[in-house]
Amino acid sequence: MVDNSIESYLAARNALISEERSIRRDFRELHKATDAELHADQIVRAIKLEEAKTIWAIDHPDTPNVFPGMSYLSARSLITKTKIFQLISKMPKGALLHSHLDAMVNAADLLKMALEEPAMHVKVSTRLMVSSLESTMPIFRGLKPSEYSDESSITSSTYVPGTWVQIRRARESFASEYGGSEAFDAWVIASITINPKEAYETHNTVKKIWKKFENTFEIAEGFTTFFPLWKKYLKEFFMSSIEDGISFIETRLNFFLKYLIDAKGEETVSHRDLVVTFDEVVQDVKNEMNRQGRPEAFIGARIIYATLRFISCEELNWYVDDCIELKQEFPHLIAGFDLVGSENDFKPLIFYIEPLLRFKHRVQELGIDLPLILHAGETFGDGSEPDSNLYDAILLGTKRIGHGFSLAKHPRLIELVKERGIAVEVCPISNEILRLTSSVCTHPLASLINQDVAVALCSDDPSVFGNMGLSFDFFQVLMGSDINGLLTLGMLARQSLEHCTLDNAEKARAITLWEKQWAVFIESVVDGRVFAT
Amino acid sequence: MVDNSIESYLAARNALISEERSIRRDFRELHKATDAELHADQIVRAIKLEEAKTIWAIDHPDTPNVFPGMSYLSARSLITKTKIFQLISKMPKGALLHSHLDAMVNAADLLKMALEEPAMHVKVSTRLMVSSLESTMPIFRGLKPSEYSDESSITSSTYVPGTWVQIRRARESFASEYGGSEAFDAWVIASITINPKEAYETHNTVKKIWKKFENTFEIAEGFTTFFPLWKKYLKEFFMSSIEDGISFIETRLNFFLKYLIDAKGEETVSHRDLVVTFDEVVQDVKNEMNRQGRPEAFIGARIIYATLRFISCEELNWYVDDCIELKQEFPHLIAGFDLVGSENDFKPLIFYIEPLLRFKHRVQELGIDLPLILHAGETFGDGSEPDSNLYDAILLGTKRIGHGFSLAKHPRLIELVKERGIAVEVCPISNEILRLTSSVCTHPLASLINQDVAVALCSDDPSVFGNMGLSFDFFQVLMGSDINGLLTLGMLARQSLEHCTLDNAEKARAITLWEKQWAVFIESVVDGRVFAT
Known part of the structure; x- marks a missing residue:
């Protein structure tokens, strides 16, 4: 008798789950799926389960607190290594x-494009210090020839804040104590993107991250x-x-x-x-x-x-x-x-x-x-x-x-x-x-x-x-x-x-x-x- | 004509919002509310709006990233200062x-109660170091008189890990380089509670925080x-x-x-x-x-x-x-x-x-x-x-x-x-x-x-x-x-x-x-x- 009721329980359970799932369009259409589609779906489910264990349940030196579906900016470098992403x-x-x-x-591609434009200039409105690089934002603009200046560096000691410098020259002359051209690229890219520390630590409210978000625009x-x-x-x-x-x-x-x-x-x-x-x-x-x-x-x-x-x-x-x-x-x-x-x-x-x-x-x-x-x-x-x-x-x-x-x-x-x-x-x-x-x-x-x-x-x-x-x-x-x-x-x-x-x-x-x-x-x-x- | 259609739009809008809100029981029952209830509700809404500005939208030295409804462990000390909480x-x-x-x-109250029980003892299973205090967990138990030991301190250099010490004595003799009795209390309380750093940083996944959670039990x-x-x-x-x-x-x-x-x-x-x-x-x-x-x-x-x-x-x-x-x-x-x-x-x-x-x-x-x-x-x-x-x-x-x-x-x-x-x-x-x-x-x-x-x-x-x-x-x-x-x-x-x-x-x-x-x-x-x- 107990066995019987387990059977009928399981039948009722399956019916309820199916009833709810049938509301979803992908389930309603499952019966139309080709054998190849069903097979591919199984393959993906198997890889997903495997990677849940091999990637999303272990400790990673550079990425703490992992789990499947975790915050994107932290997970990005792991995601790109998965078979599922591939x-x-x-x-x-x-x-x-x-x-x-x-x-x-x-x-990075946008910056590369900008570097190819002779009219594209950059300036900063306060003196750029190594210590304040992160908080000083670049300002860009395509200038009229009459607005071009002879200034060749935004890091030189003689740079007058507010003076336009051709972006290509500004990059080349970005002083080595600031980290050189690579640091220039990183500085520009950081100014137009959101990094994990901003999203999940320093700007961890809707209001604060929107400020940074609007700033990138x-x-x-x-x-x-x-x-x-x-x-x-x-x-x-x-x-x-x-x-x-x-x-x-x-x-x-x-x-x-x-x-x-x-x-x-x-x-x-x-x-x-x-x-x-x-x-x-x-x-x-x-x-x-x-x-x-x-x-x-x-x-x-x-x-x-x-x-x-x-x-x-x-x-x-x-x-x-x-x-x-x-x-x-x-x-x-x-x-x-x-x-x-x-x-x-x-x-x-x-x-x-x-x-x-x-x-x-x-x-x-x-x-x-x-x-x-x-x-x-x-x-x-x-x-x-x-x-x-x-x-x-x-x-x-x-x-x-x-x-x-x-x-x-x-x-x-x-x-x-x-x-x-x-x-x-x-x-x-x-x-x-x-x-x-x-x-x-x-x-x-x-x-x-x-x-x-x-x-x-x-x-x-x-x-x-x-x-x-x-x-x-x-x-x-x-x-x-x-x-x-x-x-x-x-x-x-x-x-x-x-x-x-x-x-x-x-x-x-x-x-x-x-x-x-x-x-x-x-x-x-x-x-x-x-x-x- | 435009005005007319704005009027009819607003009427349709109000009707839709009311229709949806009427699904909620508190809205269905609003017409039963007494004048005093409606008045009290308005008073609370006004205070809430005020505190959204005066408390939940400003910078606080010890609590970054505030907003109304923010994570409880970070907000706790601010919450208790609000009129709404009062x-x-x-x-x-x-x-x-x-x-x-x-x-x-x-x-803290539980610890006080435990300190009043002569049978209540504590031990640690590895030597307690100032540097490892946070990661070494106390073990408590009410003992049989035959299990009582003469040991009077879990911080003394002669303490043998695994030896029971009466909790009251352990607290009194908690060495000053560890912070004394107050540090004992803090150590015990930290072991049976979750702090904001654990919840929001070190253990910031369901799996990790559950480990700590189970540990407190x-x-x-x-x-x-x-x-x-x-x-x-x-x-x-x-x-x-x-x-x-x-x-x-x-x-x-x-x-x-x-x-x-x-x-x-x-x-x-x-x-x-x-x-x-x-x-x-x-x-x-x-x-x-x-x-x-x-x-x-x-x-x-x-x-x-x-x-x-x-x-x-x-x-x-x-x-x-x-x-x-x-x-x-x-x-x-x-x-x-x-x-x-x-x-x-x-x-x-x-x-x-x-x-x-x-x-x-x-x-x-x-x-x-x-x-x-x-x-x-x-x-x-x-x-x-x-x-x-x-x-x-x-x-x-x-x-x-x-x-x-x-x-x-x-x-x-x-x-x-x-x-x-x-x-x-x-x-x-x-x-x-x-x-x-x-x-x-x-x-x-x-x-x-x-x-x-x-x-x-x-x-x-x-x-x-x-x-x-x-x-x-x-x-x-x-x-x-x-x-x-x-x-x-x-x-x-x-x-x-x-x-x-x-x-x-x-x-x-x-x-x-x-x-x-x-x-x-x-x-x-x-x-x-x-x-x-």
């Missing part, structure tokens, strides 16, 4: 739907607002994304500045110029992929028009009109509209309700396909202004939600995003470094996936965080749950394409091309070729 | 439903298994809980050891002796409260019979029978049955399915009211064994869930606990110190409250964490959400009584008495008397 690096990722264009190129702006560099930068962003398996991009371009700086140091480059150049670079990269015989590697890229959430309503109206004008001229390039910047410190969406409703009216009147794609809920607050942005984003008909970190706390909004097919652009590494969660394990992503909320995995600001591409984010998502497997990652990649702004025909083509890449990838996992290079 | 300390808390009896008395066991001390300890636990506003207690008593040690150092004190003594102490404290003219301050206390989750199924059957026997003799004292110890490291519930089903069958056959009250989901895992304990706890008909940290990830189980009226014993400070969450702000509690899951707020192991009583846990819950207010805390206190194991008549009486306390408390908030002492 495998995920080869995975076709689908679309990257949440990124900020001014933070998309590896900091202010400094890098010297590079990213210089148009000759911008164009090369854009190409590098696309090319490196493609190498990571990203085949389509919708990136937030911050149009807050009305002009970028041209080769002569003049502020002449208009928003229209940027969009035209964006178009050219997309076409250039497509051509290159065609030449390489892999057109499926790059479907294209689009711009989510963004401005900053501290402007006035009147100013926002100007940007709305500017965005609509660009959309009308470049319908294939302008994907949507957003407001960016700290939700915790700046204005909530409700502050802009008048211009945002006006935006919707105008878009409707003109009959153009220009959705809002709004940041909302990038906070661990509950009932706070940034949390309440979720109500407004959804009521304003946002196509996707940027971050939506606090969405998991909202039972009614979860129902609404499911009913309305709104995807959440989840950025696990960004959220962790910006101190919303201590690791991916406590990120609300698992809750969203278990509830079948559509999720697109995103990197947010990889040049600041060092999570270039999407491999690191996919890696963390795999490590942060025992339910998630390779097929979950595939589902997330596919979802990113399903929720992009391409029209139905383009989207169908993009998904078909991704499916081909995916099938090749699955084969390479099954036959082990994925580990060959 | 106020919450006076709040009637209802029942404490999740605590481990071996971790309920302030470490092993060391304190020398005190808590000595019956003469146990009895005083129990009274101190009840009295200090009452002073914090706790009026009813269901505490996990770990019956793993079959006998405690009597005054003569012999292992003679049976489980039955413990229950009889528990009964006496409860009665003693009730009498004292009656004498003090405040019978409402202590409704009573009950035992949740617990053993450790690493034993065999056969051994568990013995404990089950032992528990049922005690329940039959002391129906008013034995509240339920549980398995305790790390869910991550020890056996999952499914391992014990045979003895647990047998438990249920026997309880049913005998017609006794003895529920399972199981720990489950004390993990940030997703689909792991400890996470899956939630399926078993619910299927086995648990009356409440101990911790349920991972429950918020389970859409189907959330529905089930609501349908079945299962409350979750949430221990925010414990979860934070044991590294499941970096602060209360990212604790899933907000998600559970927003979904109207019944929650009882609990302290878990306050002697180890320093969160004596429930005031610190209530404080953190208030700080971790902008929705939560004083009435939310009141709802949580009331829920703890609604979900205790008292029968309906007793429960109704307990709630009525709490309501009287609550009304007095609300008055004291409104007229400011709460801040008078």
Whole structure:
């Protein structure tokens, strides 16, 4: 009798677990999985279990306190040594739907590009001391020839703070007691990235790390607002994304500045110029992929028009009109509209309700396909202004939600995003470094996936965080749950394409091309070729 | 027209927020709130906002990285200075439903009690060095007179490691180069508590901090298994809980050891002796409260019979029978049955399915009211064994869930606990110190409250964490959400009584008495008397 009841208990248990798991889309689709997919999934689960023991449960001299899914900046060097990471690096990722264009190129590469620009200069506003190197920030700018100085070093005893020095010369002449050129590179890179000590010790609150985060943008702006560099930068962003398996991009371009700086140091480059150049670079990269015989590697890229959430309503109206004008001229390039910047410190969406409703009216009147794609809920607050942005984003008909970190706390909004097919652009590494969660394990992503909320995995600001591409984010998502497997990652990649702004025909083509890449990838996992290079 | 649509937008927005908030029980009950309650709630919200600026947004010399709801061990000294804490300390808390009896008395008080016991001895197993004081752990035990030694110091150069020294003498003779008696106290207290450096730096993973956590129990066991001390300890636990506003207690008593040690150092004190003594102490404290003219301050206390989750199924059957026997003799004292110890490291519930089903069958056959009250989901895992304990706890008909940290990830189980009226014993400070969450702000509690899951707020192991009583846990819950207010805390206190194991008549009486306390408390908030002492 006891045995009988154990049997019936186990049957009830399996039924309950299956019932709950069947809510997840990857489980609902399991019966459609090919044998190769199921096999690949098993292979990955086995490697993950093995590495949980061989890597994530032992002491490492340089990395204390390890565990699977641990804080990214501490774990980075270990992650890159894993077989799981090697495998995920080869995975076709689908679309990257949440990124900020001014933070998309590896900091060291960006510096290299800047060193090639004769107009690019650097200055410091206080005397640079060996002891204060860490706390003194460089200022960069592409100058007019008339502004060039004869000064050749920012470390010389005769340097007058505030004087521009050509960046190439400043690097070459960076005094040896400061550490020479290498120290210059390290100093610049540290100023535009967040390191583990900052994230997890000195700046270990949302407020403090955001200060550092915003600082990296202010400094890098010297590079990213210089148009000759911008164009090369854009190409590098696309090319490196493609190498990571990203085949389509919708990136937030911050149009807050009305002009970028041209080769002569003049502020002449208009928003229209940027969009035209964006178009050219997309076409250039497509051509290159065609030449390489892999057109499926790059479907294209689009711009989510963004401005900053501290402007006035009147100013926002100007940007709305500017965005609509660009959309009308470049319908294939302008994907949507957003407001960016700290939700915790700046204005909530409700502050802009008048211009945002006006935006919707105008878009409707003109009959153009220009959705809002709004940041909302990038906070661990509950009932706070940034949390309440979720109500407004959804009521304003946002196509996707940027971050939506606090969405998991909202039972009614979860129902609404499911009913309305709104995807959440989840950025696990960004959220962790910006101190919303201590690791991916406590990120609300698992809750969203278990509830079948559509999720697109995103990197947010990889040049600041060092999570270039999407491999690191996919890696963390795999490590942060025992339910998630390779097929979950595939589902997330596919979802990113399903929720992009391409029209139905383009989207169908993009998904078909991704499916081909995916099938090749699955084969390479099954036959082990994925580990060959 | 634009204005009109703003009006209708705002109406829709208010409706949506209200619709979602109305899922929360405290919002549903808002219309029943008295004027005084609403007034008190506003007073508390105003103080909270003020202190967010004056305390939680400024730099403190000894406490870096502050924010409202920040990690408890770092914030403790600031918390105790706040008006909010002063106020919450006076709040009637209802029942404490999740605590481990071996971790309920302030470490310094426990040491003082131990120093009063002539039989209580201490030893170290390796020579105690000034440099290794932190890493050498004391071992305590109540000895038989025949085991007493003449040794009078554990720091003398002639001390032979492993030799027992009377604790009082060891303290008095603790050499001055080690810091003298004060250093002895600090050394003992550090060995049975977790400090911020351990929690947030050296042991900053679930696995590592659990090692330290388990260590504190092993060391304190020398005190808590000595019956003469146990009895005083129990009274101190009840009295200090009452002073914090706790009026009813269901505490996990770990019956793993079959006998405690009597005054003569012999292992003679049976489980039955413990229950009889528990009964006496409860009665003693009730009498004292009656004498003090405040019978409402202590409704009573009950035992949740617990053993450790690493034993065999056969051994568990013995404990089950032992528990049922005690329940039959002391129906008013034995509240339920549980398995305790790390869910991550020890056996999952499914391992014990045979003895647990047998438990249920026997309880049913005998017609006794003895529920399972199981720990489950004390993990940030997703689909792991400890996470899956939630399926078993619910299927086995648990009356409440101990911790349920991972429950918020389970859409189907959330529905089930609501349908079945299962409350979750949430221990925010414990979860934070044991590294499941970096602060209360990212604790899933907000998600559970927003979904109207019944929650009882609990302290878990306050002697180890320093969160004596429930005031610190209530404080953190208030700080971790902008929705939560004083009435939310009141709802949580009331829920703890609604979900205790008292029968309906007793429960109704307990709630009525709490309501009287609550009304007095609300008055004291409104007229400011709460801040008078």
